Amino acid sequence: MTAARRVLLEGADVQRALTRIAHELLEANKGPDDLVLLGIPTRGVPLAQRLAARIAEVEGAHVPVGSLDVTMYRDDLRRNPTRGLLPTELPAGGVDDKVVVLVDDVLYSGRTVRAALDALSDLGRPRAVRLAVLVDRGHRELPIRADHVGKNLPTSSAERVSVLLAERDGRDAVEISTPAPAAGGER
Amino acid sequence: MRHLLSAADLDRDGAVHVLDVAEQMAATQRREIKKLPTLRGRTVVNLFFEDSTRTRTSFEAAAKRLSADVINFSAKGSSVSKGESLKDTALTLEAMGADAVVVRHSASGAPHRLAHAGWSRSAVVNAGDGTHEHPTQALLDAYTMRRHLRAAGSGHALGRDLHGVRVVIVGDVLHSRVARSNVLLLHTLGAHVTLVAPPTLLPVGVGTWPCEVSHDLDAALTGGAPDAVMTLRVQAERMTTTGGGFFPSAREYSRRYGLDRRRAALLPEHAIVMHPGPMNRGLEISADAADSARSTIVEQVGNGVAVRMAVLYLLLAGGEPAAPTPGGDS
Numbered sequence: 001m002t003a004a005r006r007v008l009l010e011g012a013d014v015q016r017a018l019t020r021i022a023h024e025l026l027e028a029n030k031g032p033d034d035l036v037l038l039g040i041p042t043r044g045v046p047l048a049q050r051l052a053a054r055i056a057e058v059e060g061a062h063v064p065v066g067s068l069d070v071t072m073y074r075d076d077l078r079r080n081p082t083r084g085l086l087p088t089e090l091p092a093g094g095v096d097d098k099v100v101v102l103v104d105d106v107l108y109s110g111r112t113v114r115a116a117l118d119a120l121s122d123l124g125r126p127r128a129v130r131l132a133v134l135v136d137r138g139h140r141e142l143p144i145r146a147d148h149v150g151k152n153l154p155t156s157s158a159e160r161v162s163v164l165l166a167e168r169d170g171r172d173a174v175e176i177s178t179p180a181p182a183a184g185g186e187r
Numbered sequence: 188m189r190h191l192l193s194a195a196d197l198d199r200d201g202a203v204h205v206l207d208v209a210e211q212m213a214a215t216q217r218r219e220i221k222k223l224p225t226l227r228g229r230t231v232v233n234l235f236f237e238d239s240t241r242t243r244t245s246f247e248a249a250a251k252r253l254s255a256d257v258i259n260f261s262a263k264g265s266s267v268s269k270g271e272s273l274k275d276t277a278l279t280l281e282a283m284g285a286d287a288v289v290v291r292h293s294a295s296g297a298p299h300r301l302a303h304a305g306w307s308r309s310a311v312v313n314a315g316d317g318t319h320e321h322p323t324q325a326l327l328d329a330y331t332m333r334r335h336l337r338a339a340g341s342g343h344a345l346g347r348d349l350h351g352v353r354v355v356i357v358g359d360v361l362h363s364r365v366a367r368s369n370v371l372l373l374h375t376l377g378a379h380v381t382l383v384a385p386p387t388l389l390p391v392g393v394g395t396w397p398c399e400v401s402h403d404l405d406a407a408l409t410g411g412a413p414d415a416v417m418t419l420r421v422q423a424e425r426m427t428t429t430g431g432g433f434f435p436s437a438r439e440y441s442r443r444y445g446l447d448r449r450r451a452a453l454l455p456e457h458a459i460v461m462h463p464g465p466m467n468r469g470l471e472i473s474a475d476a477a478d479s480a481r482s483t484i485v486e487q488v489g490n491g492v493a494v495r496m497a498v499l500y501l502l503l504a505g506g507e508p509a510a511p512t513p514g515g516d517s
Contacts, residue, residue, distance in 0.1 A: 069211070072215075072223045072224070072225040072253075072500075072504075073223075073224060073225070077225065077504045077505060077506070078504070078505065078506035079506050080505060080506065081505045081506075082188075082500070082501050082504050082505030083504075083505070084204065084207065084208065085207070085208050085211035085212075085500075086211070087211065087214070088211070088214065088215075118224065122218070122220045122222075122223075123218065123220070
């Protein structure tokens with residue numbers, strides 16, 4: 001199946017969006033104190049690391065970064081072939097009484113975030129939980145919204161959004177393709 | 188993976204995948220809240236026709252940590268002691284809605300029969316059948332070796348096999364399902380295995396197994412420079428035919444094939460000492476070797492829970508591959 005691909009965000013757009021989110025996080029939290037960034041694998045993790053690097057540039061403060069694998073908390077496990085597991089690594093200070101920012105690449109149905117909230121509550125009790133995503137493409141199936149969004153992309157559910165990151169894919173971009181191929185990297 | 192009946196069911200990538208999943212499972216078991224919701228609503232039946240403490244409790248702990256319901260079914264005090272057949276027991280369990288059956292049986296091949304006779308749709312995990320196989324024990328042994336020998340320091344063992352690791356397995360190979368499963372799995376993972384036992388305690392056809400065979404433990408320890416030594420239990424309860432006669436005396440066996448302080452000192456600095464348990468202290472392994480710093484015997488039990496969680500997860504968590512939903516899920 002040949003899919004028509006369109007580039008929606010170029011590398012520089014991705015960078016600018018992340019820089020803005022980093023500033024928003026600092027503004028909303030009135031500084032970097034107690035912030036913990038948890039990336040949802042796979043692409044949420046490099047995004048969280050980049051946000052922490054931006055915050056370090058702006059404030060000179062080190063914000064702890066970790067990863068939170070939500071696979072075992074998903075509600076669609078039985079609808080798919082078994083998935084492998086990815087590491088969950090909490091920063092040394094844990095998440096208790098922290099302001100945890102969940103970071104993911106695409107917000108779509110909201111089910112991944114629901115799973116992440118469940119996973120997080122098994123790991124501790126944060127003071128607050130925020131959600132930062134690079135792309136919000138709509139079509140929510142649960143009452144969940146993002147606090148910080150890089151780019152709102154109204155899409156058709158038949159379309160497919162792919163986030164490419166230099167750490168994994170060699171370059172930064174957000175692309176959309178129609179019609180959806182049978183399988184791919186978007187989550 | 189539909190069932191886990193034999194260590195030979197796993198190819199290299201499949202085995203490494205199980206060990207990688209076990210690694211993540213082990214990480215969850217270091218947390219304060221160890222329970223995961225992953226297998227909620229699933230039922231795991233422990234069907235044990237033979238006594239077992241650690242394997243049954245290990246599977247039970249693994250299933251419960253994943254929120255599955257566990258039904259323990261032991262032959263003693265059940266209809267089996269009234270003469271119920273394996274088939275009728277299986278049909279009963281199927282009617283109860285078992286999603287997985289963990290089976291231990293004194294007859295080699297019982298799990299295979301259970302999986303392939305068409306009596307039930309459950310996933311079957313072999314938890315030890317006769318003198319045949321015990322694949323989850325082999326997986327936890329491989330997991331333990333990988334942690335000690337391939338993740339030196341704090342480095343990750345993820346994705347790695349046991350290529351080039353040298354393993355000596357010594358003891359009652361004839362009656363050991365652990366030995367057979369280990370030889371198959373360790374070979375798949377690229378390790379080099381030497382079995383050491385008196386000729387009377389080696390099974391017929393051992394020459395066709397993918398390993399070396401020796402009758403001299405000292406030579407295997409000094410010449411082979413093993414990275415791991417696994418001692419096997421002398422299974423006295425299976426040595427009942429014609430009054431035993433597999434070796435002249437326990438003392439002689441211990442002298443020639445027991446892992447004692449002197450032999451442990453022959454091992455390279457980094458080598459680990461393993462035993463699947465339960466141990467006959469003073470027979471196949473001295474208290475000295477069993478309690479030494481290089482012994483992983485207690486750790487193996489803990490690793491068993493993580494590995495069995497991984498196996499249950501891989502067998503039960505996924506569904507049938509459904510039609511792909513457009514746009515995926517996020």
